[in-house]
Amino acid sequence: MSLFDKFQPTKEMYYALREQTGRDPFGVSMDEMKGPTRAIVKGREIVLAGTNNYLGLTYDESAVKAAQDAVAQSGTGTTGSRFANGTYDAHRQLEIDLAAFLGFKHCIVFSTGYQANLGAISSLAKPPEDVILIDADCHACIYDGCQLSGAETIRFRHNNPSSLEKRLQRLDEKVNGKLVCLEGMYSMFGDTAPVKEFVDIAHKYGAHVLLDEAHSFGVFGDNGRGLAEAQDIIGDVDFYTGTFSKSLASIGGFVASNHDELEYLRFSSRPYMFTASPSPANIAAASAALKRIASDQSMRITLWENAKRVHAAFTQLGFEVCAPASPVIAVKLAGKAQAFKAWNFLMENGVYVNLAIPPGTPNATSILRLSVSAAHTNEDLDIVISAYTALSEMLANDDSKD
């Protein structure tokens, strides 16, 4: 027995798949970036259709300029945590701007979206008296937040409010705080939660709701405030979490709330206190992107036109698409081996998407996850659709599964 034995089964599976194609889907290097939707990989230009760059703002002129100015003005890094020397005026200003944009009283900026969920959940729920209830398909950072909290954690069936209600009913009267965690749009399938029903049920049983809008911020709602805005429930969400690394085209994360007690996280949340704060450039880029989102609805309109075009094309090609049209368009494959082969086929046809296999996917499915960007041109999408057309022909003659 050794420390490394536990890696053996995954290593064998992973290496075997990799050897079949000579490519590593989990270690692609973008050798040279050519813009928000193009990169050079192994000497060839490919279309990036597996990012989270929904609004395509990573090369936005105002965001690039703001980041450049921030580096010149405030330096390359803060070298300390928010709790110590790492809070600059720009960090506080972005918190104010995000709270104002979303309509919440308070907002706290974290160094990543992962840490925002980790920091909020682990700080809000404490064993032995509190209980956390999570949607079964929640992201790893929500599971990890529960683990860091140590509080009793109960899963309910994905997107199933009555499954949550049953579990709330079963709770012992002695349970003190109840925190319900769910997401807006789910990152793997692109399906969306019935947020309003969840919030109503949670509040009926005295539970608080933490809604992670990492993938839906900027994408849903008339003003881009997320799925909670689209379902007209945003003011009732207790804790709204998000990230800068998707529509906000930077890196960082945040938690917003109307509860004054949110501020307690600043002295109780370890993922806030014990890591360096986001760099001035990251904060400046996110702030500039937020201004663009608040003032320009056209990006979201283009994003949805692109999403609908690709979704319709894939449906017509006969792919099993995992959810109705949204900016994440995942198609199901027969198994790991076929998904791996299909991923490689798309790379050879100039298109990068995400390969996702169990246990990182719901219901043990193997999928190709494509994400659409507002920055995708019609030519980009022509390339994507023609690659998938060729793929559907290849798969018609393929019987590989696991």
Added chain:
Amino acid sequence: MTSIQEDDDLVFRKICSLIEPLNEKGVKLTRDTDLIADLEIDSVAVLDVVMDIEDNYDISIPVNTISEIKTIGELVDAIHAIKKEQS
């Protein structure tokens, strides 16, 4: 009223019936069968089987408890303990 032994057998058989679809290698299921090492079920699939068990017995089994469970026998014991606690 079933005896403890009969109830134990019933729970064991119910769990086996829920796990069988994932038992691709056709391993003989006993109380000592290790869910992950013997059946090669991944950690998320274990959580999903437990969700079926929860709905079947109308109990909630915390993720914290599941992460300490290795064998089918331990799962049977955990269900008994929770059924007692939540009834």
